[in-house]
Amino acid sequence: MDTAQFVDDLDKRVARAAFGEPVEVLPSLYLVRVPLPDNPLKAINSYVVLGDGDETTIVDVGFNHPACERALGDALAVLGRSWEGVRIVLTHSHPDHTGNLDRIWQPGMPVFANLHSFQEVKNLMALEEAVYGPLLLQAATLEQQSAMTFTDEGPRLHVSAELLPLESYPVFTYVADGDRIACGPYTFEVVETPGHDAWHICLYERSRRLLIAGDHVLERITPSVSSWFPASNALAAFLSSLEKVGDLEVDLILPAHGRPFTGLRERVSFLLGHHRERLEEIYGLVRAGHDDIVSISQHATWRYPDWKSWPLDQKFFSMGETLAHLIYLVREGRILQGICGDEYYFRMPYDRKNVALAKQ
Numbered sequence: 001m002d003t004a005q006f007v008d009d010l011d012k013r014v015a016r017a018a019f020g021e022p023v024e025v026l027p028s029l030y031l032v033r034v035p036l037p038d039n040p041l042k043a044i045n046s047y048v049v050l051g052d053g054d055e056t057t058i059v060d061v062g063f064n065h066p067a068c069e070r071a072l073g074d075a076l077a078v079l080g081r082s083w084e085g086v087r088i089v090l091t092h093s094h095p096d097h098t099g100n101l102d103r104i105w106q107p108g109m110p111v112f113a114n115l116h117s118f119q120e121v122k123n124l125m126a127l128e129e130a131v132y133g134p135l136l137l138q139a140a141t142l143e144q145q146s147a148m149t150f151t152d153e154g155p156r157l158h159v160s161a162e163l164l165p166l167e168s169y170p171v172f173t174y175v176a177d178g179d180r181i182a183c184g185p186y187t188f189e190v191v192e193t194p195g196h197d198a199w200h201i202c203l204y205e206r207s208r209r210l211l212i213a214g215d216h217v218l219e220r221i222t223p224s225v226s227s228w229f230p231a232s233n234a235l236a237a238f239l240s241s242l243e244k245v246g247d248l249e250v251d252l253i254l255p256a257h258g259r260p261f262t263g264l265r266e267r268v269s270f271l272l273g274h275h276r277e278r279l280e281e282i283y284g285l286v287r288a289g290h291d292d293i294v295s296i297s298q299h300a301t302w303r304y305p306d307w308k309s310w311p312l313d314q315k316f317f318s319m320g321e322t323l324a325h326l327i328y329l330v331r332e333g334r335i336l337q338g339i340c341g342d343e344y345y346f347r348m349p350y351d352r353k354n355v356a357l358a359k360q
């Protein structure tokens with residue numbers, strides 16, 4: 001069977017599968033759809049690899065939500081496995097990939113991640129909050145402001161329980177570029193792919209030419225990339241992580257959302273092109289005189305019009321994206337960043353020629 005036909009057949013079987021019903025991708029390697037209730041992504045794909053004895057590796061685990069716990073429990077039961085033999089691999093820190101650990105983790109269960117401890121994630125979130133708090137207030141309509149929480153640290157976005165960071169503190173086994181994780185008949189190489197998340201990894205099975213891609217490369221969705229301060233140039237990291245996986249020999253991409261697909265190089269060049277265009281658009285807005293994040297986000301082109309009327313969480317994500325592009329341009333030296341009070345502003349660099357002309 002050629003790859004296109006294989007993917008087509010797999011796609012049909014995935015589409016028919018209920019949540020928690022394992023779909024065989026290759027021998028001992030299963031895709032399990034785990035629901036993400038009340039979330040636009042609808043589901044996450046966990047990948048389950050059967051090893052010797054009872055050893056079972058699960059890549060990404062879903063939200064902190066009973067429906068996610070149930071789906072993985074059902075999948076293990078169908079596969080004749082128990083939680084006792086489970087090892088977890090996390091592609092990154094986001095709550096749709098990690099939150100369920102608060103439910104399923106038990107002492108002794110190994111967790112592999114590009115993180116030493118979840119405290120690292122919480123530390124970064126605290127730093128970011130200091131930047132986006134004032135921005136949210138500025139971006140919110142009066143009605144949205146009344147729905148925000150105000151703490152000593154500033155304004156906060158209301159988030160539902162399953163979106164909160166991990167509370168439990170499992171001991172993580174730190175994995176980095178080039179480390180190998182053997183699972184049953186497969187050996188996955190860890191490929192660090194920071195960008196969508198600072199701790200993102202993909203898992204590459206070189207001999208099978210397959211890539212468990214997490215949220216780094218998805219078939220239809222453009223993975224979100226956000227930065228909230230100049231020390232974190234997430235877009236530069238994301239673009240070089242795209243080039244890095246674009247160089248791998250891959251026939252099948254197993255993403256965390258949406259369908260398995262082929263054509264990694266094409267998808268990578270589409271995403272690179274998308275961000276290059278976006279950088280020019282954002283640069284053009286700064287050149288036209290838009291100097292703050294709210295104004296630049298509001299005037300950028302998005303899939304949905306009328307930015308001002310968007311829900312506050314969508315404004316939050318779009319401002320994070322805008323800022324990631326702005327920081328990239330600042331680091332390239334194409335625009336300048338200043339700080340006024342606790343807010344950033346952006347402008348074109350000092351231009352000698354213009355100053356000389358103005359004097360004449």
Ligand SMILES: [Zn+2]
Pocket residue numbers: 092094196197215
């Ligand atoms: Zn993610």
Ligand SMILES: [Zn+2]
Pocket residue numbers: 044094096097215256257
């Ligand atoms: Zn995700």
